[in-house]
Amino acid sequence: MITALSSTEFSHRLVAHRGWPQRYPENSYAGIKAALELGLQHIEIDVHLSADLVPVVCHDHHxxxxxxxxxxxxxxxxxQLQAFSFHEPGRLGxxxxxxKLxxxxxxxxxxxxxPSATLYVEIKRKSLYHFGRSTVLQAIDLALKPIQQxxxxxxxxxxxLQLAQRQQLGYPLIPVLLNTQxxxxxxIKQLQPPYVFCDDDDLDPAQNLHAIPYPAVVYEIADYEKAMALLARGALRIESFCCGELIAAHAAHVAST
Incomplete structure (x- = not known):
């Protein structure tokens, strides 16, 4: 177990998955701002295009x-979309x-x-297949220009990601891996990713993550002990829907030691 991480160091090893969905609607302004106010420096969102080719922060196409x-x-x-309320009524009432979207x-x-935050923009495949990769990438690049760095x-x-590389857009290009192969x-190698995102279910439980080809961000981790075990095994970061709760658990752990 990693026991020497300060609360700040621990928060910097987390990626807020769609903001802070444990407390707020996913991909919402309120949830993302709350995660940033907690001191999180890594925020992941999902992006589709609307019918009029505007990139919107949304996971589901339906x-x-x-x-x-x-x-x-x-x-x-x-x-039309901004007339709807994206408050996840089935989950959050x-x-x-x-x-607002x-x-x-x-x-x-x-x-x-x-200025210390990094935004990870997941380009959703349903929009890529519907509009075409070039159209989606162009719209996203335009919206991100003010915060390209x-x-x-x-x-x-x-x-x-290969298209973005050919176009030399200047963003880090990070694949989300489907399997260990x-x-x-x-x-993947030609993309030269600084790290990759992967599912914990695709990792050997005994695997030394320092030995794999790329640093790994392991996603959808909700349990504090599991998060700490993955960091101890060499995970670069942990992506979670409940980063705030993980931070609170780490503070309690530090206080008890």
Whole structure:
């Protein structure tokens, strides 16, 4: 176990997955700002395009779960989308009503207020397949220009990262790996990623993460002991829906030792 991390050092090893969904609607302004105010320096979001080609911060292409609307974000204009409330009524009830959908440009404005923060923009495959990689990448690049030095592009879709590399857009290009075979894939190697995102389920429980080809950000970790064990094994960072709760657990652990 890693026991010598200060509270600040521990928070800097976390990636806020869609903001702070344990307390706020995912990918919301309120949740992302709350994570930043906790001192988190790594924020991950999801991006689709609206029907009028505006990048919006949204995980699902279909909106039933997020706002109870039988709409496809890709077939709905920004004006129409911003009339809905993205408060996740099924999971969180009415407590966060109304929650406005955030554009990527608005998210960039928020991140710019925290110069030490890095924004990881996951480019969703459903929009890539619907609009085409070039169209999606161009729209995202335009929205991120004000915070280019604070941004990284991530995706399960390796082809869009390869396109960004060919276009020399200047962002770190970070693949999300689907399986352990991809650790040694030549297309991944050519991207020269500074690190990769991966699922804990794809890792051997005894694996020394210092020995794998790239530093690993391990995602969807909610348990504090598991997070600490992964860091001790060599994980670069831990991505979680409940970073605030992990920070509180670490503070309690430090106080008890």
């Amino acid at each position: 909106l039933i779960r997020l706002c109870g609307q039988d709409n496809d974000v890709r077939l709905t204009t920004l004006e 009415p407590q966060h009503y109304p929650t 955030m554009t990527l440009a608005d998210c960039a404005t928020l991140i710019a207020q925290y 604070q941004s990284a592009l991530i995706s399960f879709d390796i082809a869009v 991809q650790w040694y894939d030549k297309d």
